[in-house]
Amino acid sequence: MGSARRSTIVIHSRKNIFITCLLATAWMAALAFGGRVLFKYETTAGQVGPVAANWPASSTVPRVTGKPTLLMLAHPHCPCTRASIAELAQIMAHAYGKANAFVLFTKPAGAGPDWDDTDLRHSAAAIPGVTVLTDENGAEAARFGAETSGHTLVFDPSGTLIFSGGITASRGHAGENAGESAVLAALKQEPTGRERAPVFGCSLTGRTSMSGGKLCSK
Amino acid sequence: MFEVGEMTAVPGAAGARAEELFQQHRRQIFRQTDQLFARLMLFQWVACIVLALVVSPQTWDGAASRVHIHVWSALLIGGAISLFPVWMTRVWPGAAVTRHVIAVAQMLMSALLIALTGGRIETHFHVFGSLVILSFYRDWKVLVPATVVVALDHFLRGIYLPYSVYGVLAASPLRSVEHAGWVVFENVFLVISCLRSIKEMRFIANRTAALEASDQRSRQLFDDAPIGMAVVALDTEKFKQVNGSFADMIGYSEEELMARTPLELTHPEDLAETRRSVEAILNGTDRCAVEKRYLRKNGDVLWASRTACVIRDKDGQARDFLVMVEDITERKRAEEAVRETQRALHDAKMEADRANQAKSEFLSRMSHELRTPLNAILGFGQLLERQNPTVQQRARVEHIMSAGRHLLNLINEVLDISRIEAGHLQLSVEPVAVAQVLEEALDLMRPLAADRAMELIVDKELENDLHLLADRQRLKQVLLNLLTNAVKYTAVGGQVRVSVERTHSNITRLVVSDTGAGIPTEKLARLFTPFDRLDVEQSGVEGTGLGLALCQRLMQAMGGNIGVESVVGKGSAFWIELPAVDSPLSALPKRRNAAKDDAVAAGGGKILYIEDNLSNLTLVEQMLAEQPHIELLTAMQGGLGLDLARKHLPDLILLDLHLPDLRGHEVLARLRQDAVTRAIPVVVISADATARQIQRLMTAGAQNYLTKPLDVREFYRVIDETMRSPDRQPEAAVA
Numbered sequence: 045m046g047s048a049r050r051s052t053i054v055i056h057s058r059k060n061i062f063i064t065c066l067l068a069t070a071w072m073a074a075l076a077f078g079g080r081v082l083f084k085y086e087t088t089a090g091q092v093g094p095v096a097a098n099w100p101a102s103s104t105v106p107r108v109t110g111k112p113t114l115l116m117l118a119h120p121h122c123p124c125t126r127a128s129i130a131e132l133a134q135i136m137a138h139a140y141g142k143a144n145a146f147v148l149f150t151k152p153a154g155a156g157p158d159w160d161d162t163d164l165r166h167s168a169a170a171i172p173g174v175t176v177l178t179d180e181n182g183a184e185a186a187r188f189g190a191e192t193s194g195h196t197l198v199f200d201p202s203g204t205l206i207f208s209g210g211i212t213a214s215r216g217h218a219g220e221n222a223g224e225s226a227v228l229a230a231l232k233q234e235p236t237g238r239e240r241a242p243v244f245g246c247s248l249t250g251r252t253s254m255s256g257g258k259l260c261s262k
Numbered sequence: 263m264f265e266v267g268e269m270t271a272v273p274g275a276a277g278a279r280a281e282e283l284f285q286q287h288r289r290q291i292f293r294q295t296d297q298l299f300a301r302l303m304l305f306q307w308v309a310c311i312v313l314a315l316v317v318s319p320q321t322w323d324g325a326a327s328r329v330h331i332h333v334w335s336a337l338l339i340g341g342a343i344s345l346f347p348v349w350m351t352r353v354w355p356g357a358a359v360t361r362h363v364i365a366v367a368q369m370l371m372s373a374l375l376i377a378l379t380g381g382r383i384e385t386h387f388h389v390f391g392s393l394v395i396l397s398f399y400r401d402w403k404v405l406v407p408a409t410v411v412v413a414l415d416h417f418l419r420g421i422y423l424p425y426s427v428y429g430v431l432a433a434s435p436l437r438s439v440e441h442a443g444w445v446v447f448e449n450v451f452l453v454i455s456c457l458r459s460i461k462e463m464r465f466i467a468n469r470t471a472a473l474e475a476s477d478q479r480s481r482q483l484f485d486d487a488p489i490g491m492a493v494v495a496l497d498t499e500k501f502k503q504v505n506g507s508f509a510d511m512i513g514y515s516e517e518e519l520m521a522r523t524p525l526e527l528t529h530p531e532d533l534a535e536t537r538r539s540v541e542a543i544l545n546g547t548d549r550c551a552v553e554k555r556y557l558r559k560n561g562d563v564l565w566a567s568r569t570a571c572v573i574r575d576k577d578g579q580a581r582d583f584l585v586m587v588e589d590i591t592e593r594k595r596a597e598e599a600v601r602e603t604q605r606a607l608h609d610a611k612m613e614a615d616r617a618n619q620a621k622s623e624f625l626s627r628m629s630h631e632l633r634t635p636l637n638a639i640l641g642f643g644q645l646l647e648r649q650n651p652t653v654q655q656r657a658r659v660e661h662i663m664s665a666g667r668h669l670l671n672l673i674n675e676v677l678d679i680s681r682i683e684a685g686h687l688q689l690s691v692e693p694v695a696v697a698q699v700l701e702e703a704l705d706l707m708r709p710l711a712a713d714r715a716m717e718l719i720v721d722k723e724l725e726n727d728l729h730l731l732a733d734r735q736r737l738k739q740v741l742l743n744l745l746t747n748a749v750k751y752t753a754v755g756g757q758v759r760v761s762v763e764r765t766h767s768n769i770t771r772l773v774v775s776d777t778g779a780g781i782p783t784e785k786l787a788r789l790f791t792p793f794d795r796l797d798v799e800q801s802g803v804e805g806t807g808l809g810l811a812l813c814q815r816l817m818q819a820m821g822g823n824i825g826v827e828s829v830v831g832k833g834s835a836f837w838i839e840l841p842a843v844d845s846p847l848s849a850l851p852k853r854r855n856a857a858k859d860d861a862v863a864a865g866g867g868k869i870l871y872i873e874d875n876l877s878n879l880t881l882v883e884q885m886l887a888e889q890p891h892i893e894l895l896t897a898m899q900g901g902l903g904l905d906l907a908r909k910h911l912p913d914l915i916l917l918d919l920h921l922p923d924l925r926g927h928e929v930l931a932r933l934r935q936d937a938v939t940r941a942i943p944v945v946v947i948s949a950d951a952t953a954r955q956i957q958r959l960m961t962a963g964a965q966n967y968l969t970k971p972l973d974v975r976e977f978y979r980v981i982d983e984t985m986r987s988p989d990r991q992p993e994a995a996v997a
Contacts (some may be wrong), residue, residue: 060353068363071346075370078339082377085331088553123318127380152325193322213485216318216380257896 087213089242090192099203100187103145110201112231114145117185118195120160120167122246127218128166128194131211133171135224139231140173141200148179150248155232185248193245198230207229208215209241216244263901279943281628287463292356295398299364300351302395303344306371310336332378343370350477361396361404368392369411384952393448400460401632402453409449413442490566490587492519493573496580497524511566511589513559524585529555529563538804543572549698553590555712556967565594610906618684625680627779632673640666641880668804679792682815689733690920691820692949692970693843696737696772697876698726700760707749718745721761728762730770730840734875735922737840743809744774744836750803752778752833763837775835781828789826790814813838818890846881846971867913867985870895872903872929873947874921878970882916885974900924903930907939915939919948934963943984947972 093171098108107113107115116132136145147168160178169176179185189198189208198207205241207230213221223241230236313780314336320327338627347367350360379385384827389412398403403856452702469496483492484869490508492501512527528536532554549571556564566587571581643663651659704718711718730737748758756777763771781789782795788794793807810824817824817838828834869892873879879896886894895910897903900921907915915933919926926946933939943965948955956967 064359066355067346067349071342074342077340078342079334079373082331082335082339086377119322119324119328121320121322123321123332150324155325218380218382221730248326249324 060161063138065132086217086244088215088244088248089210090195090239090245092195092208093186093189093191095189095197095205096187097205099128099199099205101191103184103187105148105184107199107203108144109203112201112206112233113144113199113203114142114227114231115188115197115199116145116147116168117179117188117193117195117197117248118147118149118164119246119248120149120151120162120165122164122193124212124245125164125215126167126212127166127212127216128196129171129220131170131221131224132174132196135211135231136171136173137227138228141231145171145174146177147174148177148184150179150185153181169259176237182249190243191247191249192243193248195245195248195253196227198227200233202232205239207236207239207241210243210245211241212244214244276471280468281393283470284467287467289356289938291398291400292361295362296351296355296360298398299361299368299395300475303348303364303367303371305376307336307340307344307544307888308893310340310371310378312376314377317378335374336378339374342369343367343374346527358401358403361399361401361467365396365404365406365408366411368396369408369415371563372412373966387443389513390448393452397452397456400456402456402461405449405452405456407893409442409445412445417439473929476611487579487673488590490585492524492585492587494583494585496582499525508587511587512556515561518559525856529557531555539570540583540767543570550816556587563591564589566590574684621680621684625677628745629673629677632669636666636670636673640670664804668806672806672808675806675812678812679808679815680734682812682819686818687816687918688925689736689819690874690918690949691733693729693846693877694732694734694737696730696762696873696878697724699734699738699773700724700741703738703745704760706742708743710746711749711758714749714752714756716749716752716755717757719752719757719759721759724760727845728770729845729877730772730844731843732820732822732840733920735920736820740838741774742814743770743813744838744906747805747809747836748774748776748778748834752776754808765839765843768842769839771837771839773835773837777833778829780833781826783828786826786828790824810966845878847884867891868893868895868910869914869916869981870897870903870906870910870912871916872897872900872921872926873916873918875918878918878947881972885972898922900929901928903929904936904939907933907942908936912942914981915944917944919946919950919959930959930962930964945980945984 055176099113107114113137116128116131118128132145132147147165149162149165149168151159165176177184185191185195188195190197190211194210194212195205196209196211197205200206205224205227207226209226211221211223212228213219213223221241222238225242226236226238289406289844290740311333314330314332314471315688318330318332321330326735343365347360347364350357351364354360369392372385372392375388376385393405393408396408428598451728484503485505485506487507488510491505491507493503494500495502497977504516504519506516509519514522514527525533525536529738536554537550539552543550548568550857551567551569553565553567556566559565567588567590568588570581570583575581639662643659646659647663649658673709678687700720707718745758745760752758757773759778760834761773761775763773765771785796788796790810790813792811795807814824817840820839822838824836824838826834826836859996869886871879871882872893873882875894876898879898882895883894886892895912897905898907898921900923903915903917904919904924906912916928917926924932926948930944932943944963945966945968946959946964947968947970948959949970959967968977968980
């Protein structure tokens, strides 16, 4: 009786060990795969269109001469842009008064009046020195060649583009990054070290989805 | 609370039990913590999903949107992270692999949360919190995989995405070390905490094992006790615990007893007493023992000695009763049997007493009825002898007288034996001067010896100083009997000798030897059988066949022995043995000075001393010789004493109880009945010191009672007190 019972336990344990090993392997594989996907998502930058080398004359954004002008084009609903707004707040804290800053929230055609009345817009509006505007039907984005939310452009006082790109290190990640440093240097009219940086955020234009690409990706 | 370090390892079986308890406790903690993490994992999973739905529910492409990848990550990756450990807790609860998987999963969950919150530094606290929760396992090893995961995560991110963890573009490798260092810093204290917890768990296990061992011993003592033991709850009054002995005793199983109260098992007649004993204990009596009856399951009565005491809790509150029960049914039966036997014996004794009383009455009546005609026969026979009968008539009168005396002796001896056997023989055992008693006996024997031309010889060793402890009258009776036999059964011209031998320290043997025909050895054993005359009935020698039998009983009654040695053709030697004692007079000179001091202070007077023992007479004579103003009169017979009392009206009478003619209480009664002597104070002097006897004489009118041997100081005190008494007015009585 005792030995039979012991045998049953042994068989049962072996079976469990096998299943456990199998599940553990699948578990690790799944986690590795999931981690890779997430990592890739976080580190994949968005699309950037043909950026104007000079301030477009047709732009309705009131550029003020004598100071560098910072222009961020953002999607009012993009969660990833929260990090960009946070970084913009950091930049403006360091360059307050040294530049004019605008955040243009795109509003697609046919969108309701509350389309851009979001916490993101409120956050941007709360940053001292930042002017929030609505980019009706993404016209300004098109003029400046921005296709991804969080795309930041810096023009020198003469209207020449001196920086174009994102100011976050990865998607949705706040913190010090190359774009942020370059923008800050540009606003202080110092050497930026780089004129381009990847942009991480949602698509502004809707072309990505129409072309079958990923949302929030290039 | 307690010092863990003071607990030493428990040796032997208790040590193994301690290890078992420790492992059991650890397994329990592992399983409980597994369950905690299973729930935590599920909670974190849900929290991740909620977080993703709130923070980044959708991703946008212009006006179009769809579910954000964070939501899918929370759902799928979070699910993957959580479900496998949860499954492990179900399949491998408490296993080391389970908690290590949980540790890895928990750290991965931290990584996921950090990713979902966009690398918020606050989310990193989840890592530290997770390590603390992992220490709930009290297994420091589980912190290792968790720390490795954190370190790896930081290391890899530090290489590929330094800004995602350090917030800088190019992090130094030392930043990874620094971050891991903080984790290790926390781990150090968590490891210390785990080790301390393990130590405490071992301490608890050791103490629990020791307590279990102690409890086991107590339980074994309880269970294996040869007497019945039970614990009764005070609140429910039911049995809480019983041992096998009690169950066997009462006939119920232990389970059946648990549903009952002791009162339900108690005999109805003992319920009140049982309740009283319980109340006594509750009112403060430490323990209470009663003998009571239980009713067995089969209805039989069980007599038990039940001792109960209260078991109190640590606050001193009475909680239970401890009851110890011993089966005394057999003892009770035996006691009942003894009582029955005692009743039977008492009844038998009463019956025997009644029979004895009837026998005594019969003997008394027979004695009276026989003595009355004998008195006439012997009286008139003596008158005929005095009327100058013819030779033929004298011979006939001699026959009548001889037969009458024979019959009188027979009656006396039968009555004596009867008294001895009935325990009614009154003896006054005291120092007796053997020479005087022997001389009196020889005086009586000399005429018979002269008739038979026999020589009576007494050894010179028999001096006056030799005193034996005996009743004087009965010693004389025995000696007379032995001398009579020696003279009767020895041929004419023979010789009878009385000698003395000291057998050992204080036993003296008196030997009466003769030169008779001797007795065959085979007949010696019959010598002391009543009415067995050893076939000498035809020899013409008169005898009742009761003499030696009576002598034997008298000697035994006096604490002595009797025996015989005989050689056929040479003669027989009958001996008696009695303890030798000092003469009462020998101590007198030593006490003389003291006697003077205590001498009678009263004025002069007459004292009459009625005593048959010459030694006692001499003693009192010498004691009173110191008092010249006191005149001492003596009488050795009761009748003479009564005469002297009437004639001289003494101031005090000293009265012995054993007198040859009248018994002492008879003399006392006559003194009290006589108007002339009624007022004379009487002090009884006797060897009988029993309270009953003293009470009897005092009631009969004695003024005081002195016991032999006499205490001189007491003697003087009593004489003085009695002669000073205002009641002492014999003259007045005469007047």
